[in-house]
Amino acid sequence: MPPVVRIEHLTKHYFLESVTVRALCDVSLTVEQGEFVALMGPSGSGKSTLLNLLGCLDRPTDGTYILGDDDISHMDDDRLSEVRSRYLGFIFQSYNLLPQYTVVENIEVPLLYQGCRITEKTRQRCIQLAELVGLGERLDHRPMQLSGGQQQRVAIARALVNDPHVILADEPTGNLDSRTSEEIMQMLIRLNEAGKTIIMVTHENDIAAWAKRVIRMRDGQIETDDRNTEPRIVQDVSSAFVSALNSLLSEAIQ
Amino acid sequence: MKTSLQRYLLLWDTSRRSFVLALRSLWLHKLRSFLSVLGIIIGTVSVIMLMSFGEGSMRDALDDIKRQGATNVIVTSTKPPDDASSGRRVMILNYGLTYEDYEQLLLLDTIVGSVPMRMFRQEIRNLHRMHNGRVVGTTAAYENVNRIELVDGRFLNDSDEADEPGDDNEMRNVCVLGADVAEALFPFQSAVGQTIVLNKHHFVVVGVLKERSPLTNAGGVADDYNSDVYIPLRTCRGRYGERIFIRQSGSRTGEQVELHQITLTISDMEKVRDAGEFARAVLKRRHGFKKDWTVTVPLDRLEEAKRAKARYMMLLAVIAGISLVVGGIGIMNIMLATVTERTREIGIRRALGAKRWDITQQFLIEAIVQTTVGGTLGTLFGVSLVFLFPWLLALFRVTLPAQLNVESIFLSMGASLSVGVFFGLYPAFRASRLDPIEALRHD
Known part of the structure; x- marks a missing residue:
C-alpha cells in the first residue's frame, strides 16, 4: 500500500519586507496509512508551517508533496480547495465551528463544498456522525450553546464527514481541561483504530504520548522521528464504535 | 463527469443555501441591516413617490389641455403694454379683437364651430x-365647444338664422349662472326663473351650470368658471355698449373691447396648426x-407638456440614480x-x-438580498404613501x-437589485482573496 503522505525536500520561505524567513528547510517525510503522528517542537520550529502545507492551505516554495495519488505542489487555488474538501479533515485548537449553523449543519459544511447536493441521505449520515461522537441529543444546538469538549467533538465529526485520507489536528486539546482532553484523545485513538491517519500538532508531552510516532522539529527541520514503543492506549476500545464508524464511512459519498 | 443537469441542480442548491444564510444573518443583525439598507429604502420610496406624483400632475395638465379642446384654436385680446413714450393718459383703452376680425376668421373653411366672448368683472345682485x-357675453355655441354640463334649466339658445327666435337674436335679458x-x-331655492341684477338691468335665470374645475388659460392664470354669468352676446352689446368702465381703488378706467376671446373649433386635429397660422x-x-391679440393652440401645449414630462422623468431618473x-x-x-x-468564518x-x-x-448574494429586501420595503412603503399622502392632504x-x-416599481426594484450586484461585487471579491491561513488566525 502506498504511503498516504509523501513529502520530499519540502522548503518554505516567507518573504517579509527585507528579510527572508526560512520556515521550513528541506524536509522529507512519509506517513503510511493508519499512522498516528504527533508533530512537536517549540514555537518557530516550523511545525505550523508544515501543518499548513500538509493541509493544502499554503504552497511550498520548493519540493514535492504527494497526497494519496495527487501531486499537490503545483496545483492552483481551486484544485487545492477541492483537495481539502475531499481528502482532508481539519481539527483546530479553537474548534472553528460556524456560529450561525447548528451542530448538524456544521458537520455538513465540507460536503457542501465537495459539490454534492445535500439530500435526506447526507443529512442522515451527518446525524449518525453526530450521534457517534455523542451529540445525538444536541443536533439543533448552536456552537455557543455547547461546551468546549462538545464543540471539539462536532469538529471531529465534521472532519470525518468526507472520509478524508488524513485528519490534521492542530493542538486539538489546547483549549480543554485535562479530563476533556483525555476524552478527545480517546476519540482520536478510536478513529485511528478504525484506520484513520492522523497528524497532530502539539507541544504537550502528555498528549504526544498517545501517538504512535513522534516527530520533533527545530529550526525548520526534523530533529527526531521516533516510534512510540508504548503508546497510551484506550482501555476499552469498543469494537462497536469502530465498526459503526467503519460502516458509516464505507458508504461515503464521493 | 457531472451532467449539466447535476451541475445546474448544484448551482441552484448552493445559491439557495447562500440565500438562506443571507436572510439568517440579516435577521441576526436586524437593526444594522435596516440602517444599512435605509439609503436604498429612502431611494426607492422617493423614486416611486416622485414618479407617481409627477405622473398625476402631468395627467392633470393633459386633462386640462384636452378639456380646452385639442381641436380648438383660441384667440384672445390682450392689453397692449402701456405706451410710456406718448406720455398721454388715456382714459379709455381701445384694443383687442373686433367683430370684423371675427367675421374674417370665420372665412377659414376648416372651422366647424366658433364662439365669440366678451368678459368683464361685475357685481351680481339679487x-x-x-x-x-x-x-360673459357669448352665444349658444359656447355650450358645445366647452362641453358644458347643466344641473338645472338650459343654456343660452339661439338659431343660425337671424330672424328665428332665440336669446341672442331677440336680445333677451336671460342668463345662465x-x-x-x-x-x-x-x-335656499332653485335659481331658475329668478331674477338677478347686473348693472341695473334685470336678467332672468334660465339655467345653472354644474361645478367646473378651473382651467389654466393661455396667460397661465387659472380661470374660475364657477363665478361666471353667461348672457347673450347681443344683449351684452345692447345693455353695456362697447365701453366698459372699471372702478378700481377710487380711479375709473375704461376699456373698449369688442370681443375678449374667440374660440374656433377645427374639423380635424391635423388641420389645427394650419388654422392657428391662418388666424x-x-x-x-x-x-x-398693435400686438393686442394672442393665438393659442392647445394642441401645441399638449406637445409641450409631453416634452416637459419627458424632461421631468429624466430629472427624476437622475435623482433616483443618485440616491441609489x-x-x-x-x-x-x-x-x-x-x-x-x-474573516474567521471565511478562513x-x-x-x-x-x-x-x-x-x-x-x-x-448577501449584498443582493440586503438591497432587494431594502428595495421591497421601500416599494411597499412608497406605494402606500402614494395612496396615503393625497388622502392626508x-x-x-x-x-x-x-x-x-407602475414602471417606477419595476424601475426601483431593478435598480436596487443591480445596486446590490454592483456594490456587493468588490466586498465579495475582497472576501474571496483573503489568505486562508491569515483568515483562520484572525479573531
Whole structure:
C-alpha cells in the first residue's frame, strides 16, 4: 500500500519586507496509512508551517508533496480547495465551528463544498456522525450553546464527514481541561483504530504520548522521528464504535 | 463527469443555501441591516413617490389641455403694454379683437364651430345678496365647444338664422349662472326663473351650470368658471355698449373691447396648426404693429407638456440614480465591515474546501438580498404613501394628484437589485482573496 503522505525536500520561505524567513528547510517525510503522528517542537520550529502545507492551505516554495495519488505542489487555488474538501479533515485548537449553523449543519459544511447536493441521505449520515461522537441529543444546538469538549467533538465529526485520507489536528486539546482532553484523545485513538491517519500538532508531552510516532522539529527541520514503543492506549476500545464508524464511512459519498 | 443537469441542480442548491444564510444573518443583525439598507429604502420610496406624483400632475395638465379642446384654436385680446413714450393718459383703452376680425376668421373653411366672448368683472345682485363675478357675453355655441354640463334649466339658445327666435337674436335679458354664483345668490331655492341684477338691468335665470374645475388659460392664470354669468352676446352689446368702465381703488378706467376671446373649433386635429397660422396671419394683417391679440393652440401645449414630462422623468431618473448610488455606498461600507468581521468564518470555509468563487457568491448574494429586501420595503412603503399622502392632504383641503406609476416599481426594484450586484461585487471579491491561513488566525 502506498504511503498516504509523501513529502520530499519540502522548503518554505516567507518573504517579509527585507528579510527572508526560512520556515521550513528541506524536509522529507512519509506517513503510511493508519499512522498516528504527533508533530512537536517549540514555537518557530516550523511545525505550523508544515501543518499548513500538509493541509493544502499554503504552497511550498520548493519540493514535492504527494497526497494519496495527487501531486499537490503545483496545483492552483481551486484544485487545492477541492483537495481539502475531499481528502482532508481539519481539527483546530479553537474548534472553528460556524456560529450561525447548528451542530448538524456544521458537520455538513465540507460536503457542501465537495459539490454534492445535500439530500435526506447526507443529512442522515451527518446525524449518525453526530450521534457517534455523542451529540445525538444536541443536533439543533448552536456552537455557543455547547461546551468546549462538545464543540471539539462536532469538529471531529465534521472532519470525518468526507472520509478524508488524513485528519490534521492542530493542538486539538489546547483549549480543554485535562479530563476533556483525555476524552478527545480517546476519540482520536478510536478513529485511528478504525484506520484513520492522523497528524497532530502539539507541544504537550502528555498528549504526544498517545501517538504512535513522534516527530520533533527545530529550526525548520526534523530533529527526531521516533516510534512510540508504548503508546497510551484506550482501555476499552469498543469494537462497536469502530465498526459503526467503519460502516458509516464505507458508504461515503464521493 | 457531472451532467449539466447535476451541475445546474448544484448551482441552484448552493445559491439557495447562500440565500438562506443571507436572510439568517440579516435577521441576526436586524437593526444594522435596516440602517444599512435605509439609503436604498429612502431611494426607492422617493423614486416611486416622485414618479407617481409627477405622473398625476402631468395627467392633470393633459386633462386640462384636452378639456380646452385639442381641436380648438383660441384667440384672445390682450392689453397692449402701456405706451410710456406718448406720455398721454388715456382714459379709455381701445384694443383687442373686433367683430370684423371675427367675421374674417370665420372665412377659414376648416372651422366647424366658433364662439365669440366678451368678459368683464361685475357685481351680481339679487335683492341684498351680492357676488363678485364675471359676466360673459357669448352665444349658444359656447355650450358645445366647452362641453358644458347643466344641473338645472338650459343654456343660452339661439338659431343660425337671424330672424328665428332665440336669446341672442331677440336680445333677451336671460342668463345662465355658474355654480358658485347660484349658490351665493340663491342658497335656499332653485335659481331658475329668478331674477338677478347686473348693472341695473334685470336678467332672468334660465339655467345653472354644474361645478367646473378651473382651467389654466393661455396667460397661465387659472380661470374660475364657477363665478361666471353667461348672457347673450347681443344683449351684452345692447345693455353695456362697447365701453366698459372699471372702478378700481377710487380711479375709473375704461376699456373698449369688442370681443375678449374667440374660440374656433377645427374639423380635424391635423388641420389645427394650419388654422392657428391662418388666424395669426389674419390678425397680423388687420392689427399691424398693435400686438393686442394672442393665438393659442392647445394642441401645441399638449406637445409641450409631453416634452416637459419627458424632461421631468429624466430629472427624476437622475435623482433616483443618485440616491441609489448613495444607498449602494452604504451597502458596500457595511459589506466591507461584514467581511472583516467574518474573516474567521471565511478562513474556516476555505479550509473546509470552499473555492474562491463559493466565497464571492456567498457575499454577493448577501449584498443582493440586503438591497432587494431594502428595495421591497421601500416599494411597499412608497406605494402606500402614494395612496396615503393625497388622502392626508385632502384633510387640509390641498389636492395632490397622484397616479401610481407602475414602471417606477419595476424601475426601483431593478435598480436596487443591480445596486446590490454592483456594490456587493468588490466586498465579495475582497472576501474571496483573503489568505486562508491569515483568515483562520484572525479573531
